[in-house]
Amino acid sequence: MRHRKALVIALGWLLLFGCGGGDPGPSSVVKNPDAGKPDSGNNTPPDSGQPMSKPDAGKPAADSGKAPDAQKDAEVDTGAPQPVDAGRGDQAIDAGPAPSTWKCAAALWADGYCDCGCGVPDFDCPGQSCTELGCIAPMCDACYTTELAWKPCEAAPDPADWTCSMLEQLDEACDCGCGLPDARCGGSGCSEPGCWRPKCNVRHDATGAALTDQFPPFNGWKCPAAAWGGGDGCDCGCGVSDPDCESQQSCTAALCNAGECKTCHDATGRAVPCANALHEWKCDPQRYGSGDGCDCGCGVPDPDCADKGCATYGCRDAACKRCTDTSYANDDLVGCGMADSWKCDLSHYGTGDGCDCGCGVRDPDCASGDGCTDPGCQSDKCEYCHLGNDSVVGADNDYQICDPPGDAKGWTCGTATDPAWSNGECDCGCGRPDPYCRITGRESCTGSGCETATCEFCNKEGSARAACSGARWLSSGLCTTSNYGQDGVCDCGCGAIDPDCQTDTGCSAPQCAAKGCEVCHNGSNILGTCYTWTCPKEAYADGTVCDCGCGAPDPDCSGLGCTEPGCRESMCGVCHDPYGRKVRCP
16 A cells, blocks of 8 residues: 555656656655654553554555655646655655645644545545545545544445434434444444443334343343444353344353354353364363464363374373463473373473472472472472372372471461461462462462562561552452463453563553453453554543543543544543544544
């Protein structure tokens, strides 16, 4: 697209001004000024939920150069400033300022997007004659209404497609599911029968009749709210039927699959492959056929193994990338080595969950040379010491507090005979991991005064045991303790940055928007949509104005504003188009 535009622009200027020789002009290149396009660089979101900026989306950069040198032999009045000759061999023509007859925002002139309906042809629209207000054309990137508000470059819908009553089209309520968008929804409603969005006041079925049934989350829907209805395809395994599905009575159980299913979900509402084999899959459903390497010992073969690997619990094969690792704490060759001689639970062998000792072979989680292997052994480098009793081998309770010689077991909280871990709470900062933290799938720590978001009590030598004071992971609903640093998936909106998120990614505030988020939560134990902020990053939560149409809710908005491009609600201070540019609100 970029090269095609450059070629067409060059031909346009050559035809306009002729091909005669002239002054070769200055040798310096004059670039187009930055017209306020959104920053496409990486944005490091802080813990408060700072989002990333919109990717470039394949559009040409504003200063990328337009046409080769086209000397000016003739003057033609086009209503636009004449281009400045950039000189022979140079790569750009300066578009100059927007002409006086340009009716759209000045920042939209010559910014790399072809804007139509602005009174005169945009510099980015060579040969484009779509200039009158409200016009549309195939070459347009953005179009504008007669009021100069942004609109999609699509033909106006047929008014006959409205399936609800005329009164409902004219009243003050936001009617959804009526075949056409209701103007009262301000761009934040939906039109497919049975659909729902937070802005909807009344929902309608395909006949236009009002629906009185409940909608997410009150109707038992366990998947992201935006997946319910809305014409995005049939979502299955969500507790109740999706209005997008033809069958309204089946395939609602977690991991179910039917012919009409477009997206399937696990018990937490996370999207998973639509595969019948998942009913027998014993590992994380999101690892099945996900392209992340061959998982072994999961009950059924992983499609990633390509007919290699193995499926029986505890099995080993040269093709395996992970072997019966239920936590997926890392992507190394977890548990696929010496585990044939491992006498403890396989889910603790090399899974990044601490140094286990007394299990017959050394745990890869122990640092080189650390740990010990004989059942019942003790070492000051061990974190979990196992008894090696055949009656309990393989169970989660076959370990005890380690008792390194001369170190009073290394446990600094409670007494050696009655440690605090026996009280059913996750204690951190005690010199040794609290086994209860492991039992409940909590990411813990051992240094004096340390804390993670899933620690219940933080202890410091010389001070009383006290509740942790830092950010708290939402331990109820869908932000479970095992989601925090234990499942390999970046969860956002749970009160703290998930260690599963890569460096400088993820966010913590409910309904936050950030790079790297894989599963998002809205703070009310309900899965939300993972938003991406499409406007300039500095506009997010800047404390000054409510930015609307940015793909994610702006915290500066009362009620979080609206997110669809070009939308408008009463609290909107600034509206934006799909490219993050400021435009007039509808």
